[in-house]
Amino acid sequence: MRTIWxxxxxxxxxxWMRMLIxxxxxxxxxxxxxxxxxxxxxxxxxxxFDHLLLIDSGLLTHEEIDCLxxxxxxxxxxxxxxxxxxxxxxxxxxRFVKAHDAYTLTPQGxxxxxxxxxxxxxxxxxxxxxxxxxxxxxxxxxxIDDAIAFLNDRQAVLCAKPDRQxxxxxxxxxxxxxxxxxxxxxxxxPVHLVRYEDMQSDxxxxxxxxxxxxxxxxxxxxxxxxxRFADFSELQNQERAWGFREAPQNGRNFFRRGETExxxxxxxxxxxxxxxAAHAPMMQRLGYELAxxxxxxxxx
Numbered sequence: 011m012r013t014i015w016x017x018x019x020x021x022x023x024x025x026w027m028r029m030l031i032x033x034x035x036x037x038x039x040x041x042x043x044x045x046x047x048x049x050x051x052x053x054x055x056x057x058x059f060d061h062l063l064l065i066d067s068g069l070l071t072h073e074e075i076d077c078l079x080x081x082x083x084x085x086x087x088x089x090x091x092x093x094x095x096x097x098x099x100x101x102x103x104x105r106f107v108k109a110h111d112a113y114t115l116t117p118q119g120x121x122x123x124x125x126x127x128x129x130x131x132x133x134x135x136x137x138x139x140x141x142x143x144x145x146x147x148x149x150x151x152x153x154i155d156d157a158i159a160f161l162n163d164r165q166a167v168l169c170a171k172p173d174r175q176x177x178x179x180x181x182x183x184x185x186x187x188x189x190x191x192x193x194x195x196x197x198x199x200p201v202h203l204v205r206y207e208d209m210q211s212d213x214x215x216x217x218x219x220x221x222x223x224x225x226x227x228x229x230x231x232x233x234x235x236x237x238r239f240a241d242f243s244e245l246q247n248q249e250r251a252w253g254f255r256e257a258p259q260n261g262r263n264f265f266r267r268g269e270t271e272x273x274x275x276x277x278x279x280x281x282x283x284x285x286x287a288a289h290a291p292m293m294q295r296l297g298y299e300l301a302x303x304x305x306x307x308x309x310x
Contacts, residue, residue, distance in 0.1 A: 021145040022137035033236035040239035053109040083128030125198035137206035140273035187292035
């Protein structure tokens with residue numbers, strides 16, 4: 011089975027993409043958002059590290075864990091996870107794995123995610139950072155100014171607080187631009203770029219293109235049904251009815267608005283300028299039109 015990363019900066023549409031892929035196998039009803047029929051999980055999950063490498067990660071420093079993480083992804087890519095299940099392995103040809111880590115190197119100089127030994131390719135999902143900011147603020151229970159500071163911070167990390175053991179391993183997020191560039195500019199594995207805005211405007215076409223890239227067969231009927239079953243309103247209804255295990259612990263909804271250009275009514279002019287000043291080159295590279303003179307001047 012081939013492994014493909016679903017790589018994105020947080021709050022860029024990764025979970026929605028996973029719901030679309032999961033619903034390809036649905037027949038009569040949408041899949042339960044809390045019980046997806048796949049084992050891909052997230053690259054930064056702590057339990058597989060402890061279980062497959064036979065080391066208690068809680069006894070290691072972040073740097074020691076980073077040095078061992080390539081061994082984890084090599085092991086998973088070789089099918090070790092399937093061997094640990096009593097049920098038959100998933101018969102689909104591709105194992106899609108969520109990753110919020112930037113594409114970085116370990117202290118020993120090898121790709122953290124093991125390069126071509128850890129996965130065959132990556133689908134990189136991007137979203138206008140002006141829309142990421144308010145969604146990130148909601149998820150992290152911060153105000154928007156703090157979320158923008160995090161978005162712009164080239165030293166930002168997730169799951170690295172010293173007073174607790176997180177259920178995920180530390181993830182480097184070197185600013186929105188740095189994160190996107192790390193994936194698009196690496197040359198270890200092929201990349202297929204998906205923009206959240208294109209997912210919104212033509213979900214069927216985006217999903218079809220992604221599956222063609224992944225060499226994951228699906229009929230047009232399967233694709234159309236998956237798009238219908240993973241409609242954002244359906245995901246919101248399920249979360250309201252039963253909750254969602256990936257929702258922020260602050261009681262806020264995970265599936266918030268799911269729209270494009272929300273930044274126009276959620277950010278003020280100064281906040282827009284801060285984001286664009288920090289990320290104008292990458293925004294222009296990805297086709298996001300700038301709104302402020304500050305950003306245009308900085309880009310030039």
